[in-house]
Amino acid sequence: MTSPRAVLIGPPGSGKSTIGRLLAGRLGAGFRDTDEDVEAVAGKPVSDVFVEDGEERFRELEAEAVRRALAEHDGVLSLGGGAILREATRELLAGHPVVYLQVGLADAVQRVGLAQARPLLVLNPRSQLKRLMEERRPVYERLASLIVATDGRTPEEITDEIVKGLPA
Ligand SMILES: Nc1ncnc2c1ncn2[C@@H]1O[C@H](COP(=O)(O)OP(=O)(O)OP(=O)(O)O)[C@@H](O)[C@H]1O
Numbered sequence: 001m002t003s004p005r006a007v008l009i010g011p012p013g014s015g016k017s018t019i020g021r022l023l024a025g026r027l028g029a030g031f032r033d034t035d036e037d038v039e040a041v042a043g044k045p046v047s048d049v050f051v052e053d054g055e056e057r058f059r060e061l062e063a064e065a066v067r068r069a070l071a072e073h074d075g076v077l078s079l080g081g082g083a084i085l086r087e088a089t090r091e092l093l094a095g096h097p098v099v100y101l102q103v104g105l106a107d108a109v110q111r112v113g114l115a116q117a118r119p120l121l122v123l124n125p126r127s128q129l130k131r132l133m134e135e136r137r138p139v140y141e142r143l144a145s146l147i148v149a150t151d152g153r154t155p156e157e158i159t160d161e162i163v164k165g166l167p168a
Pocket residue numbers: 010011012013014015016017018019035080081111112114115118150153154155158
């Protein structure tokens with residue numbers, strides 16, 4: 001049975017997709033991102049799924065994408081920020097090397113401001129991100145087998161720390 005070398009979790013802007021790609025390169029492994037898997041299945045961007053089908057439908061597609069990727073993928077897997085909201089997904093993560101990318105509000109706001117539209121953050125990114133981060137922090141912490149701080153650090157530095165901290 002295959003299993004990912006690392007599963008990255010954390011809030012929007014923590015760098016799951018960026019670091020995931022770098023880490024996969026460093027490990028000589030493949031990279032997979034469940035947001036991209038959902039987009040492939042839905043045939044449209046995540047933001048369109050939220051607007052046209054609703055968040056609940058997105059969460060269903062996401063839970064299925066995570067289930068499939070955990071069973072099929074043997075490289076680095078980045079999850080969508082909210083994938084850990086589903087109990088079934090939290091249970092499936094047990095026993096995998098789960099890396100929580102920690103980020104403070106200031107750095108997260110700066111990073112998401114630079115990137116593409118995020119459907120949960122369209123109205124007031126700073127306050128929505130603050131609430132979401134506070135609600136989810138205990139869940140990310142509980143699921144993590146490795147916690148890596150990302151504030152003020154380059155993607156390369158963060159990737160180095162993960163490589164050192166992963167099980168051999
Ligand atoms: N350590 C870092 N330092 C500076 N910028 C970063 C860092 N990590 C990521 N970024 C930048 O922040 C933005 C968000 O990163 P990324 O898309 O990887 O986050 P994410 O955790 O995958 O978010 P989401 O949950 O929305 O998918 C990107 O523009 C990326 O280049």
